[in-house]
Amino acid sequence: MIKYVNAIKKLDYIKSLKTYTHIELMKVALREANKALRYNDVPIGAVVSFNGQIISKAHNQVERYNNTLFHAEYLAINKAIKKLGYKNLNTCNLYVTLEPCSMCAGAIVLARLKNLYFGTSDFKAGACGGLINIIENKELNHQIKVYPDILKEESSYIIKKFFKEIRLNGK
Ligand SMILES: [Zn+2]
Numbered sequence: 001m002i003k004y005v006n007a008i009k010k011l012d013y014i015k016s017l018k019t020y021t022h023i024e025l026m027k028v029a030l031r032e033a034n035k036a037l038r039y040n041d042v043p044i045g046a047v048v049s050f051n052g053q054i055i056s057k058a059h060n061q062v063e064r065y066n067n068t069l070f071h072a073e074y075l076a077i078n079k080a081i082k083k084l085g086y087k088n089l090n091t092c093n094l095y096v097t098l099e100p101c102s103m104c105a106g107a108i109v110l111a112r113l114k115n116l117y118f119g120t121s122d123f124k125a126g127a128c129g130g131l132i133n134i135i136e137n138k139e140l141n142h143q144i145k146v147y148p149d150i151l152k153e154e155s156s157y158i159i160k161k162f163f164k165e166i167r168l169n170g171k
Contacts, residue, residue: 039064046072048080099126105134119155
């Protein structure tokens with residue numbers, strides 16, 4: 001309970017930060033996605049927000065740290081929990097350029113995020129309706145509202161371009 005109060009106080013502080021629209025937050029996620037390219041990581045970016053303010057942002061860093069768990073959403077959720085000092089992010093929204101995988105969807109459910117906004121669907125590994133649906137599974141004790149197709153073309157373009165370049169380079 002004390003921790004929760006502290007988290008709310010921190011949220012009051014965050015309220016004084018700049019407010020962004022959904023589209024602007026997704027653009028921040030896209031800029032994060034581009035950062036992943038520096039280390040040849042698949043360009044995926046994520047932002048955790050509260051009332052339009054940015055609490056944390058991260059990009060995919062699997063290749064950079066040679067750690068298969070270092071997905072953008074997972075890292076952004078971790079940062080937000082550390083920043084707020086509370087395990088539940090039930091007043092926060094997550095923006096991510098690609099539909100989250102099963103690990104990240106599980107993390108989103110466990111962290112009890114409020115809404116999920118994502119750019120493009122992942123029909124090969126998405127766990128928010130693309131391949132399977134963990135995020136809206138009624139059997140779980142928490143469901144998140146999902147809003148797909150936010151800046152879909154831009155989100156899809158950077159990933160397609162990345163894999164196209166890999167094929168052309170014969171990597
Ligand atoms: Zn993931």
